[in-house]
Amino acid sequence: MNNAKQTQQAEELLRRCLEAENAGDIAALQTTAQEALQLAQINDYPCLAANGAYYLGRAALRQGSLPEAREKFEKARALSRKANARQVEANSLRSLG
8 A cells, every 4th residue: 555545544544533432433433543553553653553542542431441541541642752743642641631
């Protein structure tokens, strides 16, 4: 897959994460966030990885799994620092409380 197509796929996954969360479809949120994280790991997209981890944290939080949510938000925070993705870092910190 070429780089432009991968970038487009990554953007689509993040859009689907947001839509799933807004619709309250936590199963879809979790699945899509996991896909985003996997795509990021395969293609070395640190910003996408940070977003994927953040949305996995949001899914865990919505399911009431606070320890898992905390773990995912910490991972998102660490990945966002590596990627210099300040918005994801801020969202992760805010979610951690």
